[in-house]
Amino acid sequence: MPRRKVVTGVLLAAGSLAGSVLVRRRAARRRERVDLYADDGSMQSYAEGTLEAERLLPIAHELLSPA
């Protein structure tokens, strides 16, 4: 197999891998969540779909919706 084809294949594979990582990261960031920070500096995150987030996210939606 010519060396040029190998290089092209490797580059394509690396590019698609990087692309999928970026898409996953963006999708994760777009997920709705609630982060609670305590006085002691600890943080608890509740992603959408959890019971805790379902209690808090509707209030946030209400506040972000135009009056």
Next chain:
Amino acid sequence: MLACMDATQAIADLTEISPQVKDVVVIAADGSLTGSNLQEEGAQRLADGARRLLDAAEGLRPGVAQLEAATTVGSVFVVRDGERLIAATTTPEPTVGLVFYDLKTCLRSIDEPKPKPKPRRRTPAKQKEGDDAAA
């Protein structure tokens, strides 16, 4: 050290340095509105919502000092400093650490309304014991 200023000025400075921040409300320890960049009705709505959000968060995890509720259309931040609160809405995917820092700085730069001093009763000056003995 932070220079103390009035709430309107502090909020104007906050929205100027942090364009991600949209609506802001500052709530005093007694629950009254200290300041906002919204009209009265909108400010009251945001203040009530922030209180509900914090109360619900306290129910889940006692001792919450600050929170962020992130949605696809934006985020709601609530920060507590003692008994005072600051709440703000932002654009989607804000720089979380920066927004928390700016909100805390804003809240701490606002003058806390001082309680009115109680009027003192005037008591008649006591006579010295020496005067009594001399008389």
